[in-house]
Structure formats: C-alpha cells, structure tokens
Amino acid sequence: xxxxxxxxxxxxxxxxxxxxxxxxxxxxxxxxxxxxxxxxxxxxxxxxxxxxxxxxxxxxxxxxxxxxxxxxxxxxxxxxxxxxxxxxxxxxxxxxxxxxxxxxxxxxxxxxx
Amino acid sequence: xxxxxxxxxxxxxxxxxxxxxxxxxxxxxxxxxxxxxxxxxxxxxxxxxxxxxxxxxxxxxxxxxxxxxxxxxxxxxxxxxxxxxxxxxxxxxxxxxxxxxxxxxxxxxxxxxxxx
Numbered sequence: 001x002x003x004x005x006x007x008x009x010x011x012x013x014x015x016x017x018x019x020x021x022x023x024x025x026x027x028x029x030x031x032x033x034x035x036x037x038x039x040x041x042x043x044x045x046x047x048x049x050x051x052x053x054x055x056x057x058x059x060x061x062x063x064x065x066x067x068x069x070x071x072x073x074x075x076x077x078x079x080x081x082x083x084x085x086x087x088x089x090x091x092x093x094x095x096x097x098x099x100x101x102x103x104x105x106x107x108x109x110x111x112x113x
Numbered sequence: 114x115x116x117x118x119x120x121x122x123x124x125x126x127x128x129x130x131x132x133x134x135x136x137x138x139x140x141x142x143x144x145x146x147x148x149x150x151x152x153x154x155x156x157x158x159x160x161x162x163x164x165x166x167x168x169x170x171x172x173x174x175x176x177x178x179x180x181x182x183x184x185x186x187x188x189x190x191x192x193x194x195x196x197x198x199x200x201x202x203x204x205x206x207x208x209x210x211x212x213x214x215x216x217x218x219x220x221x222x223x224x225x226x227x228x229x
Contacts, residue, residue: 009154041122044157045220089157101159101218103158106156
C-alpha cells in the first residue's frame with residue numbers, strides 16, 4: 001500500500017523554466033512533509049519541508065505547496081538549473097518531525113541546458 | 114550537513130552467505146539510525162529503526178532474524194543480511210539522526226548488494 005505517491009516517474013524541463021513536481025498522499029495522519037533530492041550513488045539530501053499547519057513554504061528557488069483537502073503537495077523550482085537534475089523524493093511523517101518518514105517513489109528531473 | 118558513511122559501497126556474495134553493512138555518523142552522535150531498502154524505480158522502504166544501546170524496531174513484514182541490526186555506539190550501526198538469497202539483492206541505505214525529532218536525518222550513500 002503506497003501511502004505517498006509520485007505519479008510522474010520523470011520530468012524534463014528547459015533551463016530557466018519552472019519545474020513542478022507533484023506528490024499525493026493517502027494517510028490523513030501525516031502532518032509533516034519533506035522533499036529530498038538524490039543524486040546517483042549518493043544518499044538523499046534534505047531539501048525543504050512543510051508542516052500541515054501551513055500551505056506554503058519557500059526557500060530560495062524552492063517552494064513547496066500543500067493542499068490538505070486534496071492530500072496533495074507540490075515542489076516548485078524556479079528558475080530550474082542543470083544542477084537540479086536529480087531524483088526528487090516526497091516524504092511524509094505522522095509525528096510532526098523529520099524522523100520515521102514514508103517515502104514516495106521518486107521523480108527523476110532532467111533540466112536541459 | 115552532517116556526514117554519514119556506509120561500507121561497503123557495493124558487495125557481491127554467494128547465496129547462503131552473510132553480509133555485514135556498516136553505517137557510521139562521522140561528525141555527530143546518532144541516537145537513532147534507520148535502515149532502508151530500495152528496489153529499482155521504487156521508494157525507500159523503512160526496514161527498521163535502531164536506538165543506541167537497545168534492540169531495533171522492525172517494520173511489519175521485515176524478518177528480524179534475517180536482517181540483524183546492531184547499534185552498539187552513537188556513531189555505528191550495522192546491518193547483517195544472514196543467509197542471503199538472490200531476492201535480498203537490493204540497495205540498502207542507512208540514515209542517522211540526533212535526539213531532536215525536529216532535526217533532519219542524514220543519509221548515507223547506500224550499499225548495493227548483489228546475491229548470486
């Protein structure tokens with residue numbers, strides 16, 4: 001039972017344009033959401049998070065939006081850069097923190113120069 | 114961010130043998146370490162959570178006698194895959210976290226296991 005879903009396995013975006021990565025979840029107990037970035041042969045690195053009490057969190061070029069009623073969140077990267085090319089994992093936690101998270105299947109982003 | 118290492122980075126073994134994977138937090142004390150498994154094109158699946166000095170807590174469906182976890186110190190946790198079989202072939206990733214649940218967990222680079 002995949003509680004966190006990323007329905008797009010891959011995404012290609014032109015450099016300078018916006019990248020939008022989507023994530024849906026089914027467990028209404030999730031109250032903390034995170035995005036991780038992963039390069040090949042490396043472990044995931046934390047990118048940005050959002051608590052369920054918010055609907056938007058911004059950090060530089062990265063913004064995460066949360067729609068609790070739709071159980072949907074998205075990560076916006078603007079402007080996209082070639083160095084952003086990686087696999088992005090959405091993750092969710094039911095304990096209001098970063099630990100014991102459930103991961104999505106990942107979306108491979110390719111930013112074309 | 115903090116650095117977490119894993120050793121070996123990849124291992125090939127024969128069916129029936131046991132394989133040990135080490136996870137080390139290099140510059141902080143990890144009170145909690147997590148072990149994940151990732152199949153190709155699938156998400157990271159949490160296998161178990163270990164706290165230093167106590168027994169690991171395994172997720173449902175994970176055989177504790179098959180995947181032995183030891184968290185003997187605040188900087189080292191080991192995962193031993195006992196009597197490995199080809200279906201155990203996978204990418205194993207550990208992560209380490211400090212005592213604050215609001216603190217992010219830091220991931221190791223992963224270990225690719227291939228059982229022949």
